[in-house]
Amino acid sequence: MKTPRIRHKLASHTGSANVAVFDTTGDYVFSGGQDKRIVLSNAGSGQPVQSYEGHGWAVQGIAVSADGGQMASCGGDRLVFVWDIGTAQISRKLVGHQQRVDCVAVNASGSVVASGSFDKTVCIWDLRAAPRTPLQVLRESRDGVSSLAMTDSEIISGSIDGCVRTYDMRMGRMLEDSLGSPVVAASIADRAGRLLVVGCMDSTVQLLDRRGGNGSGSTVVATFTGHRCAEYRIRCDASDAVVASGSEDGFVYVWSAVCGGGDGDSGGGRQHASRLAGHAGIVNGVMLHPQSGTGSANDGVMVSAGSDGNVIVWE
Structure with missing residues (x-):
């Protein structure tokens, strides 16, 4: 797993950037903030395109x-x-x-x-x-x-x-x-739709196998730690190759993960964590590129939103 670097730092918002997401192509980023605005930016050039108020x-x-x-x-x-x-x-x-x-x-x-x-x-x-x-x-x-x-x-x-x-x-x-702790993020983690990635306020990100083990729910197959999520709603994301999360300590965390592994080794994620600096404040969340985990050139691409008002596109 290569360590992502900053492609663009977008000073998109006055006040905290609360959320940033790609469109389904991954060519554009939409971000929303404390300033009541939504900003559409070009993920490739870093240029703002439109504001929605x-x-x-x-x-x-x-x-x-x-x-x-x-x-x-x-x-x-x-x-x-x-x-x-x-x-x-x-x-x-x-x-x-x-x-x-x-x-x-x-x-x-x-x-x-x-x-x-x-x-x-x-x-x-x-x-x-x-x-x-x-x-x-x-x-x-x-x-x-x-x-x-x-x-x-x-x-x-x-x-x-x-x-x-x-x-x-x-x-x-x-x-x-x-999960035993407040859940602040939950989404599909793999293309097969078998796994969920869940972020909790006990500073863990967990992968859940939706096929379960008891016929009534899901089974935790991996737990990733190192980031901090104890007071704020921090968003995480995952693909077939990586797990990523924002953090209250100002860093973006990325762990290597083989989503199909299902070996339950909670230590595996910790051993491969990368800590990315770029925000000057809480990283409210991350989203991976829609093609992440496919072996394409966009495998390392993601976007993060921070309380510093910045939206960062990583590659």
Whole structure:
């Protein structure tokens, strides 16, 4: 595993950059911050392309549709916005949460949006129906919902109550994995969709095999440590080759991981950690390039967002 270096440092925000994500091509980066703005930048050149303004409070979460035409965002104003990326106009304002909305996800077709809130709920919105109210509200969480991911048939939520919940929307069932510490990030870790990467406030990042070992949930196959996540919602990510996380100590951490290994060796991650300097403050989260882990030239490419207002593209 090569150690990534800084390709571009983007001074995108006044105040903290709370979140940064790639579009599905990896050519563009969307970032949201305390300044209530979303900034679109070219990941290759580092140049800003567009600014999206409309939120009344800090932007906490961003998700981009697979076709690159729509973006969903959420924030402290309790709203979810759906944007037309090309025109930078808000096409929908989704109202339903009672407290800050921390995370948002979009399905592959861009027809369904899910949002998670500090009010302990996940709202599901069908954009084909001009929604005035959520299509469905999931209320199983006992604390704030911190992260969301979607597949064609599932919604995966992480909660401060220490659980990851996987909702099979086709079968109408829910599986709950208890991690024993507040969950601040949860997403699919590999292309096969077998593994989840979960970040917790006990300063661990864990890989969970969704096939489980007891017929009712997932099995932890690897645990990675070294970074710090004890007070803030720090986002992590993983591919078939690496695991990466932000950290409260100001560094980006990258561990080598063979996602298909499943040997349960929690020490393996620690032995191969790289600590990357570039931010002057808390690193709120990272996202790997969509082609990471494929053996392509983008294997070392990722983006990070920091409390210093900077967004860094690494390669």
